[in-house]
Amino acid sequence: xxxxxxxxxxxxxxxxxxxxxxxxxxxxxxxxxxxxxxxxxxxxxxxxxxxxxxxxxxxxxxxxxxxxxxxxxxxxxxxxxxxxxxxxxxxxxxxxxxxxxxxxxxxxxxxxxxxxxxxxxxxxxxxxxxxxxxxxxxxxxxxxxxxxxxxxxxxxxxxxxxxxxxxxxxxxxxxxxxxxxxxxxxxxxxxxxxxxxxxxxxxxxxxxxxxxxxxxxxxxxxxxxxxxxxxxxxxxxxxxxxxxxxxxxxxxxxxxxxxxxxxxxxxxxxxxxxxxxxxxxxxxxxxxxxxxxxxxxxxxxxxxxxxxxxxxxxxxxxxxxxxxxxxxxxxxxxxxxxxxxxxxxxxxxxxxxxxxxxxxxxxxxxxxxxxxxxxxxxxxxxxxxxxxxxxxxxxxxxxxxxxxxxxxxxxxxxxxxxxxxxxxxxxxxxxxxxxxxxxxxxxxxxxxxxxxxxxxxxxxxxxxxxxxxxxxxxxxxxxxxxxxxxxxxxxxxxxxxxxxxxxxxxxxxxxxxxxxxxxxxxxxxxxx
Numbered sequence: 334x335x336x337x338x339x340x341x342x343x344x345x346x347x348x349x350x351x352x353x354x355x356x357x358x359x360x361x362x363x364x365x366x367x368x369x370x371x372x373x374x375x376x377x378x379x380x381x382x383x384x385x386x387x388x389x390x391x392x393x394x395x396x397x398x399x400x401x402x403x404x405x406x407x408x409x410x411x412x413x414x415x416x417x418x419x420x421x422x423x424x425x426x427x428x429x430x431x432x433x434x435x436x437x438x439x440x441x442x443x444x445x446x447x448x449x450x451x452x453x454x455x456x457x458x459x460x461x462x463x464x465x466x467x468x469x470x471x472x473x474x475x476x477x478x479x480x481x482x483x484x485x486x487x488x489x490x491x492x493x494x495x496x497x498x499x500x501x502x503x504x505x506x507x508x509x510x511x512x513x514x515x516x517x518x519x520x521x522x523x524x525x526x527x528x529x530x531x532x533x534x535x536x537x538x539x540x541x542x543x544x545x546x547x548x549x550x551x552x553x554x555x556x557x558x559x560x561x562x563x564x565x566x567x568x569x570x571x572x573x574x575x576x577x578x579x580x581x582x583x584x585x586x587x588x589x590x591x592x593x594x595x596x597x598x599x600x601x602x603x604x605x606x607x608x609x610x611x612x613x614x615x616x617x618x619x620x621x622x623x624x625x626x627x628x629x630x631x632x633x634x635x636x637x638x639x640x641x642x643x644x645x646x647x648x649x650x651x652x653x654x655x656x657x658x659x660x661x662x663x664x665x666x667x668x669x670x671x672x673x674x675x676x677x678x679x680x681x682x683x684x685x686x687x688x689x690x691x692x693x694x695x696x697x698x699x700x701x702x703x704x705x706x707x708x709x710x711x712x713x714x715x716x717x718x719x720x721x722x723x724x725x726x727x728x729x730x731x732x733x734x735x736x737x738x739x740x741x742x743x744x745x746x747x748x749x750x751x752x753x754x755x756x757x758x759x760x761x762x763x764x765x766x767x768x769x770x771x772x773x774x775x776x777x778x779x780x781x782x783x784x785x786x787x788x789x790x791x792x793x794x795x796x797x798x799x800x801x802x803x804x805x806x807x808x809x810x811x812x813x814x815x816x817x818x819x820x821x822x823x824x825x826x827x828x829x830x831x832x833x834x835x836x837x838x839x840x841x842x843x844x845x846x847x848x849x850x851x852x853x854x855x856x857x858x859x860x861x
Contacts, residue, residue: 438581
C-alpha cells in the first residue's frame with residue numbers, strides 16, 4: 334500500500350522529469366535548426382572551418398603546455414576481474430587477517446571524500462587504516478600501532494605508492510601529464526576560480542533579460558555541472574577506497590610478519606621439526622611440505638606410507654609397528670619436496686591426543702586413515718573434532734587441509750570377492766555398492782565431504798588399488814597446503830632471532846662508518 338510520503342516523492346520525480354524534458358527539447362532543437370540556418374545563409378563552411386581551427390588550437394596548446402606522457406611498460410589497464418580481485422582477501426591470509434581485512438573494507442566504505450580536504454586529513458585516513466589493522470592483529474598490546482620495524486615501514490610506503498601510481502596513470506584525467514609544479518600553481522590560483530564564479534553569477538542575472546534563452550542555458554549548464562560533479566565525486570571516492578584498501582592490505586602483511594621476512598630467508602627456512610627429521614636422515618634441503626598420516630592402530634597407516642613412497646620404508650605387522658612419529662621422504666615427479674609423517678595409533682589417552690595436535694600444527698596436510706570395514710569411529714570423531722577446534726582457536730594460522738582415506742575396502746562384503754577395478758559411481762556389483770555405502774558412512778560420521786574421501790585397498794603391496802586417485806586428491810590440496818605452510822614458516826621466522834643476523838647487521842654498520850670516514854677528507858678538501 335502506498336504512503337502519502339511515497340506519493341509526494343513520485344509526483345516530485347515526475348515533475349522534475351517533465352521540467353527536464355521541457356528545457357532540453359528546445360535546447361536540442363537548436364542543433365538541427367542552427368545547422369539549417371547556417372546552410373541557408375551560406376555560413377556553414379565558414380563555421381566548419383572555425384570549428385576545426387578551434388580544435389586544432391586547443392590541441393596545439395595542450396601539446397605545448399602539458400609534458401609528454403611517459404611510456405608505461407609494466408602496467409596494463411585494470412580489468413573487471415582485477416578490480417574484483419582487489420576487494421577480496423588474500424587466499425594465504427589467516428582467519429585473523431581476514432577479519433582485519435573486513436575492518437578495512439568497512440572503514441573504506443564509510444569514508445566521506447568531501448571531508449578529506451588537506452594533506453593532514455589524507456595522512457590521518459591512512460593512519461586510521463593502519464591502526465584498524467594493528468588493533469585487530471595485536472589486540473592485547475597497549476601500543477599496537479608501533480609494532481613494526483623501520484624497514485617494514487619503508488616497505489609499506491613503497492607498496493602503497495606503487496599501487497596509487499597505477500591508479501593515477503589509468504583513472505585520473507591528465508594524471509600522467511600534470512607536473513607537481515603545475516598542480517601547485519593551480520592550487521595557488523584557486524582564488525581566481527572563486528572570482529570567476531562570482532563574475533559568472535552576475536552574467537547569469539544579466540541574461541535574464543531574455544528569459545527563454547536564459548532558462549535553456551541555465552538548465553544545460555546545471556546538467557553539465559551535475560555530471561562533472563558526479564564524475565569528480567566518483568573518481569575521488571574510488572581513489573579514497575583504493576588508498577584505504579591498499580594501505581590496509583599492506584598493513585595486514587606488515588603486522589602479519591610478511592614484510593619482516595625476506596623472500597630469501599623464507600626460501601631457505603627449515604623448521605626445527607624438519608631439521609630434526611633431516612638430521613636423523615643426514616639430509617639438508619629447504620622446507621618441504623609436511624604430510625601427517627594419522628588414525629587408529631591397525632587401519633593401515635604404515636602400509637599407506639609405503640604405497641605413497643613407492644617402496645617399503647615403514648614397518649608393517651599385525652602388531653602396532655609405529656611407536657613414535659617417524660618422517661619419510663616423499664619423492665614423486667612433478668610433486669614438491671615433502672615429508673610423510675607416520676604417527677602412532679591414537680587411543681583414549683589425552684596425552685597422546687595432545688601430542689598429535691602439536692605435531693599436526695607442524696604439518697601442512699593431514700591424511701586421516703580409517704578402516705572401511707570397522708564401525709568403531711568414536712575415537713576418530715573426537716580426535717578430528719579436537720583438531721578442528723585446535724586450529725579454529727589459532728587465528729594466526731590456517732588449518733591444514735584434511736583428506737579422509739578409507740582402507741581395507743577389500744574386506745567388505747562379499748568377503749570372498751575382490752575383482753578390481755570397481756567403477757564406484759556406476760558399478761552395480763554388490764562389492765561396489767558396499768564400498769560406496771562404507772565411504773558415505775565414514776564421511777558422514779567424521780564430517781568430510783564426498784570429494785574429501787578416497788577409498789583404497791592395500792591388500793597387494795605391489796599393486797595397491799586406487800592410490801592414484803589419492804595422489805590426485807593430494808595434488809589438488811597442495812595449493813591450500815602451501816598456504817598453510819607459508820603461515821607456518823612466517824610464524825617461525827618473524828620472531829626468530831639469531832646471533833648470525835646480529836653479526837651481519839653489525840658488520841654492515843661497520844662498513845658504512847668506514848666508508849663515511851674515507852669520504853670525509855675529500856669533502857673537507859684534504860688529500861685522502
